[in-house]
Amino acid sequence: MNHFDYHDDALNCEQVSLTELADTVGTPLYVYSSATLERHYNVFADALSSKPGLRSPRDEAPLVAYAMKANSNMGVLATLAAQGCGADTVSEGEIRKALKAGVPANRIVFSGVGKTDAEMAFALKDGIYQLNVESRPELERLARVAAELNMVAPFVIRINPGVGAGGHEKITTGGAKDKFGISAEEALSLYAGAAGHPNLAPMGIACHIGSQILDLKPLQEAFTRMRGWVEQLRANGLSVERLDLGGGLGVPYFNQKEPATIADYADMTALAVGNLGVRYTFEPGRLIAANAGVLISRVIHVHEREDSGQQFLVLDAAMNDLLRPALYDAFHDIRPVARPGNETAKYDVVGPICETGDTFTRGRDMPVMKAGDLVAFMSAGAYGAVMGSEYNSRPLAPEVLVRDADWSIVRPRPSYDEMMAREPIPAWFTPAPKVKTA
Numbered sequence: 001m002n003h004f005d006y007h008d009d010a011l012n013c014e015q016v017s018l019t020e021l022a023d024t025v026g027t028p029l030y031v032y033s034s035a036t037l038e039r040h041y042n043v044f045a046d047a048l049s050s051k052p053g054l055r056s057p058r059d060e061a062p063l064v065a066y067a068m069k070a071n072s073n074m075g076v077l078a079t080l081a082a083q084g085c086g087a088d089t090v091s092e093g094e095i096r097k098a099l100k101a102g103v104p105a106n107r108i109v110f111s112g113v114g115k116t117d118a119e120m121a122f123a124l125k126d127g128i129y130q131l132n133v134e135s136r137p138e139l140e141r142l143a144r145v146a147a148e149l150n151m152v153a154p155f156v157i158r159i160n161p162g163v164g165a166g167g168h169e170k171i172t173t174g175g176a177k178d179k180f181g182i183s184a185e186e187a188l189s190l191y192a193g194a195a196g197h198p199n200l201a202p203m204g205i206a207c208h209i210g211s212q213i214l215d216l217k218p219l220q221e222a223f224t225r226m227r228g229w230v231e232q233l234r235a236n237g238l239s240v241e242r243l244d245l246g247g248g249l250g251v252p253y254f255n256q257k258e259p260a261t262i263a264d265y266a267d268m269t270a271l272a273v274g275n276l277g278v279r280y281t282f283e284p285g286r287l288i289a290a291n292a293g294v295l296i297s298r299v300i301h302v303h304e305r306e307d308s309g310q311q312f313l314v315l316d317a318a319m320n321d322l323l324r325p326a327l328y329d330a331f332h333d334i335r336p337v338a339r340p341g342n343e344t345a346k347y348d349v350v351g352p353i354c355e356t357g358d359t360f361t362r363g364r365d366m367p368v369m370k371a372g373d374l375v376a377f378m379s380a381g382a383y384g385a386v387m388g389s390e391y392n393s394r395p396l397a398p399e400v401l402v403r404d405a406d407w408s409i410v411r412p413r414p415s416y417d418e419m420m421a422r423e424p425i426p427a428w429f430t431p432a433p434k435v436k437t438a
């Protein structure tokens with residue numbers, strides 16, 4: 001079921017015309033489909049909870065903690081929270097947003113290599129499900145923070161299983177030299193050390209080996225190693241109640257081979273790590289949000305260079321709105337919002353920012369476009385708006401959430417006055433900045 005499709009000669013999101021949205025809200029703008037978010041969460045959660053081997057000893061379904069770094073818009077979070085989804089967070093800001101959007105504290109996990117004391121204290125006081133500890137100094141600080149609060153901190157240790165994978169070297173996290181997690185050997189010794197501590201409750205282990213993983217092989221390898229470490233901990237007389245397997249399963253961006261299916265992922269997981277008598281956690285981000293969102297942009301003009309003959313499609317969206325192509329050479333399918341004809345041309349698609357890197361794609365065959373036409377960057381719901389900035393003093397693109405034939409602005413575009421009001425000119429310049437004339 002695709003919730004972004006052509007109806008009446010224009011691309012729609014559910015039953016809302018993207019042309020009408022662009023005309024009403026202005027471009028560039030992000031548009032998300034509630035139905036797609038819900039479907040992705042439910043397909044994933046159901047595939048895992050239907051495996052008896054992945055249910056806990058108390059018959060609980062796995063905790064699906066959406067990695068909200070992928071898209072932390074409150075409307076998106078509230079949509080997922082209403083379905084029973086949890087949240088994987090990496091900052092106090094994310095925990096606060098998750099709670100406010102309706103995610104219960106006992107469905108929130110807190111990951112990240114550099115949690116501050118204040119963030120740990122906030123998480124503990126709010127009673128979140130667990131902290132995913134990533135290093136020895138972090139565990140030492142957690143013990144101190146919990147002691148100061150007179151609390152017991154439930155935590156898992158993130159093991160770096162030495163299996164790196166992912167769509168780009170900058171989004172690989174499980175390799176032995178990446179900053180994430182610690183070696184199994186160190187994790188096992190820390191775990192044992194924490195077992196008798198009055199303020200620490202070691203609950204289990206975690207891993208997350210990378211993002212945009214298309215093949216199940218590296219995941220299977222990592223999960224199999226995780227099973228071994230659970231067994232080893234138990235053989236050492238330690239209790240292991242939880243296993244967090246991270247996120248990372250890739251999505252189709254329509255330029256690579258298809259990723260493994262959710263059904264195959266669930267089968268593989270049940271085989272590799274099922275029946276361990278633990279409560280499982282999964283942290284999918286991209287899988288839930290990527291294909292639930294598009295970035296709509298308008299063609300400012302088409303510039304044909306006389307010397308090279310290159311055709312530049314100059315858009316009103318730029319790398320500040322969608323950074324992935326500039327940062328990771330990421331591919332996004334770019335479709336005309338009006339149903340395209342058969343004629344095509346080769347375009348370099350660029351934004352107005354003063355950087356050569358502000359190039360979405362080069363020499364791409366696309367339907368012929370002209371000034372004023374609208375394009376949709378597909379699969380932009382994850383790591384899109386959240387990675388936006390105001391570089392070149394461009395206001396953040398607004399975000400719209402669609403449900404059936406209804407839509408709502410879930411983040412308005414700031415006005416120029418609002419943008420400037422956030423940067424007050426020092427009082428010593430009032431009433432007006434003195435300008436040196438000589």
Ligand SMILES: Cc1ncc(COP(=O)(O)O)c(C=O)c1O
Binds near residue numbers: 111284285287
């Ligand atoms: C700890 C952790 N969990 C989950 C995710 C989500 O990854 P993805 O969006 O690839 O599912 C990430 C990001 O890669 C992460 O760092």
Ligand SMILES: N[C@@H](CCCC[NH3+])C(=O)O
Binds near residue numbers: 069211382
């Ligand atoms: N930002 C990356 C994914 C990072 C994953 C975070 N651990 C992307 O756009 O593909």
